[in-house]
Amino acid sequence: MTFEGYSVKIKNALESQKISVGDLIEIKKGSKTYTGMLMPRTQGDSNCIVIKLANGYNIGIDFRNASVRRIKPAKKSSEKKPALSFDKTKPQVALITTGGTITSKIDYETGAVRSLIKPDELLDTTPRLREIINLTEISSPFARMSEDMNADDWAKIAKETARLLNKGNKSVIITHGTDTLHYTAAALSFALKNLHKPVVLVGAQRSSDRGSADTTMNLVCSAYVATSDIAEVGICMHGSINDDYCLFSRGTKVRKMHTSRRDAFRPINELPLAKIWYDGKIEIVNKNYKKRNDSEKVEADAKFEKKVALLKAYPGSDPHVLEYYASKGYKGFVIEGTGLGHVPTKSKNSWIPVIKKLTKDGIPVVIAPQTLYGRINPNVYTNLRILFYDAGAIPGQDMLPETAYVKLCWALGHTKDFDKIKSMMMENIAGEITSRSIINAFLM
Amino acid sequence: MTFEGYSVKIKNALESQKISVGDLIEIKKGSKTYTGMLMPRTQGDSNCIVIKLANGYNIGIDFRNASVRRIKPAKKSSEKKPALSFDKTKPQVALITTGGTITSKIDYETGAVRSLIKPDELLDTTPRLREIINLTEISSPFARMSEDMNADDWAKIAKETARLLNKGNKSVIITHGTDTLHYTAAALSFALKNLHKPVVLVGAQRSSDRGSADTTMNLVCSAYVATSDIAEVGICMHGSINDDYCLFSRGTKVRKMHTSRRDAFRPINELPLAKIWYDGKIEIVNKNYKKRNDSEKVEADAKFEKKVALLKAYPGSDPHVLEYYASKGYKGFVIEGTGLGHVPTKSKNSWIPVIKKLTKDGIPVVIAPQTLYGRINPNVYTNLRILFYDAGAIPGQDMLPETAYVKLCWALGHTKDFDKIKSMMMENIAGEITSRSIINAFLM
Structure with a gap:
């Protein structure tokens, strides 16, 4: 057992007492006595000796002006x-x-x-x-x-x-x-x-x-x-x-x-x-x-489709990566959209034609909030209407992107029917979608 | 001009006074008089009439028992x-x-x-x-x-x-x-x-x-x-x-x-x-x-390399998407790692061999925190040492993934030299990396 991380002084004191990590030890410092299991030292002040108390907590004791003795050797595994x-x-x-x-x-x-x-x-x-x-x-x-x-x-x-x-x-x-x-x-x-x-x-x-x-x-x-x-x-x-x-x-x-x-x-x-x-x-x-x-x-009921991808839309992001996944047999996508659920729409790198093609082929594309907090809203902006009403993306409401990903894996584990997937994704199944936003649930 | 969103009662009152959106109007209700520019109603209670006050704020006034008259027509554009x-x-x-x-x-x-x-x-x-x-x-x-x-x-x-x-x-x-x-x-x-x-x-x-x-x-x-x-x-x-x-x-x-x-x-x-x-x-x-x-x-100094991708590591994520991007000429990657900076390492879908190959070819791979808050630490776990010391990934420290992406676009706009990119990415250039974490900067 090594004492790496402990000061030379502590190391010498432990070795002279034939103490190993895991031994029950007693440390005396001034009028105080501490009893616990010697722990290794991975970081922090090398002059502190760390023991695990009987209540399960670890404490560090500054070893200056302290002494140590072994009470009981470590139990062998x-x-x-x-x-x-x-x-x-x-x-x-x-x-x-x-x-x-x-x-x-x-x-x-x-x-x-x-x-x-x-x-x-x-x-x-x-x-x-x-x-x-x-x-x-x-x-x-x-x-x-x-x-x-x-x-x-x-x-x-x-x-x-x-x-x-x-x-x-x-x-x-x-x-x-x-x-x-x-x-x-x-x-x-x-x-x-x-x-x-x-x-x-x-x-x-x-x-x-x-x-x-x-x-x-x-x-x-x-x-x-x-x-x-x-x-x-x-x-x-x-x-x-x-x-x-x-x-x-x-x-x-x-x-x-x-x-x-x-x-x-x-x-x-x-x-x-x-x-x-x-x-x-x-x-x-x-x-x-x-x-x-x-x-x-x-x-x-633990069937999960593994060919699902979780990706992010951002300035300059390449929509053709969706085609790469589709060519490898991917069955569904969750995209972290910006703001209320946007993807690049009117730029050279528009995601709209690629998403439209996928949903036409029956492959669901769910949009979840990149902001994490808040709710996808398909109605506010023209670009959102294009994405959700024209290109057929599914609004992930207030689902976390990670939860939407897991849910889509699970839903696609049960059916590949686009309309069924769409209603599963929009329905609250396990508390993942709330109907009303709670004002103090932000940065809580 | 349409009054869509307003109640029939408000609509009739506005039409009878020949008022249009944008007109300066006066609303009398009980003893109070409100003056402001008539705004369209996009959501909310259709019985409330919305005007923009002179100070720039909008207010909604419940139109029951109220009257309206035009003071001045809207200025034409x-x-x-x-x-x-x-x-x-x-x-x-x-x-x-x-x-x-x-x-x-x-x-x-x-x-x-x-x-x-x-x-x-x-x-x-x-x-x-x-x-x-x-x-x-x-x-x-x-x-x-x-x-x-x-x-x-x-x-x-x-x-x-x-x-x-x-x-x-x-x-x-x-x-x-x-x-x-x-x-x-x-x-x-x-x-x-x-x-x-x-x-x-x-x-x-x-x-x-x-x-x-x-x-x-x-x-x-x-x-x-x-x-x-x-x-x-x-x-x-x-x-x-x-x-x-x-x-x-x-x-x-x-x-x-x-x-x-x-x-x-x-x-x-x-x-x-x-x-x-x-x-x-x-x-x-x-x-x-x-x-x-x-x-x-x-x-x-606004040269940005556009062939940079920002992606996410997650359970079941496919590392070969990096090869897809590389085959399209991508010059660098930012990966949102889990926890202290992990990617799948010992699973069937290990990202390690793919990342190692890329960095050997001189393509930088930066790891940023998927958690958003906190700091990438290449030292704590064995899997992290494999990623950063063996496979050559660059720890993004406490940079936001989005900031790391923009910074890598900018750095690669100036040089393609791997070592120079690595030191640029690890050096604080514009406040993006802090040397010490501030305890109350979490969920602030």
């Missing part, structure tokens, strides 16, 4: 076989792990983060889960970082979720990488038919060995949502950069809006369903959700 | 030749109009909005401009809705701006459609070399015949920015949905974030430069700006 919870007074919940930062550790070869944790180690890092739920099963159909997921993975997760819900679990919590978490959330929203239990997607923006780790709080809040009556697919992550509350946002109305902040997942064009505090308090923010009904059977 | 301001005590400012909603009127053929106003009519709709600036010239190089603009238009605007600044004007105000306003703002930011005067881009989210029109306030606030010492290219639009203040945000750090709200233009990853109140008060929010120096000469 092979010794670890933590029992799942069997407290039958707690609600039965199953966990699906799929990879991502939330189940990752530092890779000492490269210094970067890799998906390495064994699923049941989550119970070690977040022991409080046992106080909230009775974890019946941990299923790990695969482990990958979310940038590498695709529609086959969405289908696998949907089927596994339905199986676990229909076995009598009150909810399923799914751990997942954050990069494409909102795409998967949208996919499950469409694929889980007749859902009447919470399906809680959760990830981590920081790996568990960092002082600002968000895994514990996100998991604990997810467990509370799992026991709630909010029978929706949603994402549960930090609501602010403080460890005060998480948001649970609808799976079709949420997006990763920041590369690194812990509160990166924001509801778009809708308020979050609920705020969840670490002590279990749940504040319903948006009353428009389905209520729990534990007797309903869930069906995984 | 041919009669209108409003003189430009010649108050030499006011700062000399020139105006460039390029089309868009801000210079649009309702098209009575289709009911939709078209670019129709003659540029100098802006002085009629916003007479207060004369109190703030001495408008020396109105230049109208072309008129189109902004979804139809491209790099040739950016170059034209840049050259015209430089010409007008070098003629002794203290600033140039540019009216523009809002859809791609932020692309043009970024283009001018890179193209105007040695700029030491304000260049103020302004648009309108609502056409001037609507009750919620934003033209007047946006133009008035722009005029105040034009007289300020903030020597930057920026966008000046409503800062909130109330008519309280506008924001002036740096041209490389601003984005249209809502399809229809008047406060749609938001600074991203940076605070706005200033808040501007309708009474002329300017509150500097971000002190990091260039100061005015009226003796400097500006140069328009």
Whole structure:
């Protein structure tokens, strides 16, 4: 075990005590004593020693004028076989792990983060889960970082979720990488038919060995949502950069809006369903959700057409890229239009003739807002009327481009009939289209 | 002139008085009298009659129990030749109009909005401009809705701006459609070399015949920015949905974030430069700006390579579309990566081999954040190291994807040397890259 990232002074102190990363240690500094598991140091002040406390949080302690001693060596992986919870007074919940930062550790070869944790180690890092739920099963159909997921993975997760819900679990919590978490959330929203239990997607923006780790709080809040009556697919992550509350946002109305902040997942064009505090308090923010009904059977209707493209219209953009995709057998398109839903119309590079040809051939072209917030409106401008009424594009209303993409994959997985696709895309199926815009849902 | 949109009662009252849209009318209701120009009714309650007051604002008056009479017929277009301001005590400012909603009127053929106003009519709709600036010239190089603009238009605007600044004007105000306003703002930011005067881009989210029109306030606030010492290219639009203040945000750090709200233009990853109140008060929010120096000469360095593509990586996305573009002679790419800058890496559809081949051939591939907020970080994850260190992609840091696209067009307009492009893309040229992230610049 290396102490890379720690100062020479800390390194020497640890080596002299034969301490390794993972050992339970005690640090004395002045009149204070800190006890916790020694963590590796990946960034930040090398004079700070980082330990994971019993409550799951990491803290950094300035090691100047401090001393350290080992209390207990790290458990070897092979010794670890933590029992799942069997407290039958707690609600039965199953966990699906799929990879991502939330189940990752530092890779000492490269210094970067890799998906390495064994699923049941989550119970070690977040022991409080046992106080909230009775974890019946941990299923790990695969482990990958979310940038590498695709529609086959969405289908696998949907089927596994339905199986676990229909076995009598009150909810399923799914751990997942954050990069494409909102795409998967949208996919499950469409694929889980007749859902009447919470399906809680959760990830981590920081790996568990960092002082600002968000895994514990996100998991604990997810467990509370799992026991709630909010029978929706949603994402549960930090609501602010403080460890005060998480948001649970609808799976079709949420997006990763920041590369690194812990509160990166924001509801778009809708308020979050609920705020969840670490002590279990749940504040319903948006009353428009389905209520729990534990007797309903869930069906995984997880057919996705993969030949769908998501692209962007912008100054100078080339419409012929649509023909490239069509020549490769693509069955549908989502275009991020500018403003109320524009594509270049009267310029040399007009997208109109190409879109008109595609829709005539029965290939749906959906326009979603590049602005993210707001609603496509086919009526305001002459150029919009040309696009929607003449060229046959489908207005995506207030759907996120990512949600529109997932929905079109799903719709085309069920039919190739243009008119049926058009009405599916314009109809609200899983909360992805709201009928009225809410004024304070902007930049929320 | 049609009264479409007005109730039968209002229509009859107007016809009996031989009133046309554009006439100066007086409405009496109870003890109150309202005087203003009759506007067409495009949406909203048909029982409300809309007039434009002398201060430029539109109001709607419930016509029940009201009466109307004509004071003065509309001026015919041919009669209108409003003189430009010649108050030499006011700062000399020139105006460039390029089309868009801000210079649009309702098209009575289709009911939709078209670019129709003659540029100098802006002085009629916003007479207060004369109190703030001495408008020396109105230049109208072309008129189109902004979804139809491209790099040739950016170059034209840049050259015209430089010409007008070098003629002794203290600033140039540019009216523009809002859809791609932020692309043009970024283009001018890179193209105007040695700029030491304000260049103020302004648009309108609502056409001037609507009750919620934003033209007047946006133009008035722009005029105040034009007289300020903030020597930057920026966008000046409503800062909130109330008519309280506008924001002036740096041209490389601003984005249209809502399809229809008047406060749609938001600074991203940076605070706005200033808040501007309708009474002329300017509150500097971000002190990091260039100061005015009226003796400097500006140069328009407006060469843009058009064969650049902006695309998005997402689950199931096809990397071979890059090869399609390359086969058409494309010289560079900006990819909106997920999270900290990922593309599908270890999946069947890995983007890595295609990107590696392109960068080996000397074609730059820049990764910008799909999340919009935050910063690309090439170091955190193994997959990122593969993309940036092995495949040679260029991390776009905290640049907006749209800004990165415009910058790459501009950089490739000057050199095709891969290493030079790489250092240009990683260096801050026009405020597009910040060295430190500001915590309250998220969802601002």
